[in-house]
Amino acid sequence: MSSQTTQDLVSGLESKPTANGLSLGVYPDELAISVEGRHMQLERCQSRRDQLTKMREQLVEYGQRATSVPRLYLVAKLAGCDVLHFAQYHSMLGAHRVAVSAGQLYPFGSPSAANSARKHGMLPHRTGCFFCPCCVAEQLRDVGASWYMRKHHIEGVDWCPSHKVRLVQNHAKDPFATRPEDWVARQATSLEHLVEPVVVDEFQARYAEIFMQLLVRPSPMEARVLNKLIGDRFGYARATGMTSHKLLSDLVLSMCDSAWATEHFDTFDCKREGLPFGPLDNVVACRSTYVTGTAYALILTSLFANRKDVDAAFEVATLSGKIDSAVIRGERTSDRCESTDSELWLAYIGAGGNHSEVSRQMKCSVASARYRLVRQGLPALNGIARSPARWRALSRFWVGEHLASACLAEAVDQACLERILRVCCTRVERAVRLILFGRRSTRKAKGTTRGQKAAVQNR
Structure with a gap:
């Protein structure tokens, strides 16, 4: 099925309460398969196949065509969530797909990413079902219910990143369809007896911290x-x-x-x-x-x-x-560029069109400075220092000289100049003149422009 067809189906889904009239909802950092497990409990489904059929009946009216909609998208709508938000904050696609080829850069939960959602959307990153007894105790105290969290299902993290206690595995036949407190009660034990503090070395703690950040990436x-x-x-x-x-x-x-x-x-x-x-x-x-x-x-x-x-x-x-x-x-700077457009323009001229130098002058990140400059139509002009002849030829053309003669005078390739001209705007022209010749030469060049234009007309 094409991505457009999938998009039509997803956009046609309507969030509805369950057949019992209960709203499913979603808890913070709750794993997608945990949301599905709670739906299975509420609907008293006999199997996952029975549950999938009920979800489609509750959410869509498209008949057999709806079978191509990934389970992750169905569960998101059943929980009353935006699919993109649900995929980013409740699936583990960010752990399964950290990097992809250039042709697959689709946001998690988008119609174009349906294939990856079918394959990894409902899967934890590690095999098994785990919970932290301290987290469960806090959930029961604050909300009155417990759920399974994404941070407890990262491969290589056998402990809770928040409480530094060992995770407990639920060994039930269908563990995600059983709430943590229900499984603990069946084991004839208590959450306090399951708490086992662990000592985590620095590398593993940093690994968990970085992996949890990967989980919240939107794509x-x-x-x-x-x-x-x-x-x-x-x-x-x-x-x-x-x-x-x-x-x-x-x-x-x-x-x-x-x-x-x-x-x-x-x-x-x-x-x-x-x-x-x-x-x-x-x-x-x-x-x-x-x-x-x-x-x-x-x-x-x-x-x-x-x-x-x-x-x-x-x-x-x-x-x-x-x-x-x-x-x-590893240098650290301010994340945002607070400078005005005029200050950025002066810094841009002073830095010779170098975005990195502008960021150092403005004391902000290169990304922030580059974003502001590009929005003003000011690309990186680092090539001015390395090949000034090319830019001098452009300046000759901008003051009225024929492109071919300008290239011949400065001994540069005409095709290269044509490529630059296709993407340059008037602000770039002014910036190049100021960087190469300064303000006085720029005023002189403006006067020459009128003289050369008159000479061209007299010809």
């Missing part, structure tokens, strides 16, 4: 951009002596507990020091290849000191598709 990143970020960061770490490892997998192996990594990361037991390990080293070796979410989380945990540094790097990569050197070095 995957492009593999080429993320892999370049990782490659540049690893190259910078080697160049500055932060690490002596020549392989990215050796760096990961040296920083994490090998027994923990072997338990939670497929084939990690095959890794040998000094030998390439494809699931990790391919990220640097092949920029277009994307690996599992667990592999990306291990790599990011090894390269960055905390979640905020990862956020800053992701922000730049997402907005511009390029990795700024300041992010690679």
Whole structure:
């Protein structure tokens, strides 16, 4: 089925209460399959197949065509949520699909991402059903009901990131259809007896923090951009002596507990020091290849000191598709550019059209400065310093000289200038003149423009 057909079906869904007249709703950080399990309890469904049939009857009137709508989208509408919001904050698509190829950059929960929603939308990131007894006690105290949370189903996180206690596994036949407090009551025990504090090392704590941030991303990143970020960061770490490892997998192996990594990361037991390990080293070796979410989380945990540094790097990569050197070095600046348009214009001229230099002058992030400048029609003019002849030829053309003669005078390729002219606006023309010749030369050039135009007309 095409994405357009899926879009028609999804837009036709209407949120409704259950057959019992009860509103399903959704709890904070609740796992999508946990929402589905509560619906199964409310409707007293005998099986998942029976439940799926009832969901379609309650939500749509499209007959057999509705079978192509992913379960994740049906559960979202049943819970009264926007599908995009539900996919971002209640599924684990952010862990399953950290990076994808350029042709698959669709927001989680969108009609174009229906195939990935069918495959991973209702799946936890780790096998099994887990809960934290401390979280359940707080849920019962504050809400009067308990649910299963996404942060308890991350591969490699066997403990609750909030309370630092070991997670308890629900071993029921259909565990997500059984609330945590009901399962505890059947075991003839109490939540207090299930509390088991654990000591978490620094690497694993940072791993959990970074992975939880990946979970709330609205869409995957492009593999080429993320892999370049990782490659540049690893190259910078080697160049500055932060690490002596020549392989990215050796760096990961040296920083994490090998027994923990072997338990939670497929084939990690095959890794040998000094030998390439494809699931990790391919990220640097092949920029277009994307690996599992667990592999990306291990790599990011090894390269960055905390979640905020990862956020800053992701922000730049997402907005511009390029990795700024300041992010690679770990420099921290203000996230927002508070300067006025006039201040940005003066900084832009003073910096020679260099966006990174503008951000340093304005003391803001490169992403923020680039966003403001591009909106004003001011692209990066870093090439002025490297190839001034090209821009001098453009200036000749802008003051009235024929393009071919301008290119001949400055010995530049005419086709290159034509490509620049297609994307330049009048503000770029003025900026180039100011950068190359200054204000006096610009006024002189304006006078020359009238003289040259008259000469052209007299011909």
